[in-house]
Amino acid sequence: MTALLNVEAVNSAYDASQVLFGISLEVQAREVITIIGRNGMGKTTTVKTIMGMLVPSSGSVTMAGAKLNGKPTYKVARSGIGLVPEGRHVFPNLSVRENLVATAQNRHKVAQPWTLDRVYQMFPRLKERERNLGVNLSGGEQQMLAIGRALMTNPKLLILDEATEGLAPLIRAEIWDCLQRLKDNGLALIVIDKNIGPLLRLADRHYVIEKGKVVWSGTSQALRDNPQVLHEYVGV
Numbered sequence: 001m002t003a004l005l006n007v008e009a010v011n012s013a014y015d016a017s018q019v020l021f022g023i024s025l026e027v028q029a030r031e032v033i034t035i036i037g038r039n040g041m042g043k044t045t046t047v048k049t050i051m052g053m054l055v056p057s058s059g060s061v062t063m064a065g066a067k068l069n070g071k072p073t074y075k076v077a078r079s080g081i082g083l084v085p086e087g088r089h090v091f092p093n094l095s096v097r098e099n100l101v102a103t104a105q106n107r108h109k110v111a112q113p114w115t116l117d118r119v120y121q122m123f124p125r126l127k128e129r130e131r132n133l134g135v136n137l138s139g140g141e142q143q144m145l146a147i148g149r150a151l152m153t154n155p156k157l158l159i160l161d162e163a164t165e166g167l168a169p170l171i172r173a174e175i176w177d178c179l180q181r182l183k184d185n186g187l188a189l190i191v192i193d194k195n196i197g198p199l200l201r202l203a204d205r206h207y208v209i210e211k212g213k214v215v216w217s218g219t220s221q222a223l224r225d226n227p228q229v230l231h232e233y234v235g236v
């Protein structure tokens, strides 16, 4: 079966500084995977390589069998990958509503596309703040907006890089609840987060990376059964 996303033996560097050393991972349709590892191990660099922000020096990235590496980021997005980037990056001078519609599309003609109403149902707080500028939102509201904006592109795969970082516990819980609902809806996810407990509950499989290499991969149950993996590579 062709994976939805296939990252195969990818090497990536920032100029002369190589960061990824033969990273391979795959995501099936409707599957939730995580990339786990200490700070600076290459999680965000893996995301940047998938998204075409960084061109791998070797290896390949394919989406539903079509090669992505070398393609500009907007084409990667059009292939059906939505990104909720680290740091959120909402458009500060656009309103909530404008942020949501700015990049909206339904290129793959999904049967039940994301609309403003659906996003507002998921995050009622965004409806209340509809006319506020991005810059005036709280961190949690900006995070909801970043997720809503990515959903409005109707992706087949959504990548979330540190989506709960710096948020209050209640807001964090709301984000985890949202991700569970997206999973239940059949959306494939790649989640990068420091909170291992919720990752274990949400995800099907995990990739643990260390210094730009996958050092362990397996199911949530396998990770629960092997606590030394987290101890050794994440320090928990």
Ligand SMILES: Nc1ncnc2c1ncn2[C@@H]1O[C@H](COP(=O)(O)OP(=O)(O)OP(=O)(O)O)[C@@H](O)[C@H]1O
Residues within 6 Å of the ligand: 014, 017, 019, 037, 038, 039, 040, 041, 042, 043, 044, 045, 046
């Ligand atoms: N723009 C850049 N130029 C040069 N080196 C970079 C750049 N961005 C990241 N790096 C380096 O690449 C390595 C991997 O960084 P990356 O951001 O992928 O790590 P990470 O696992 O996502 O960690 P974090 O949790 O800190 O975000 C680090 O050594 C980092 O210093």
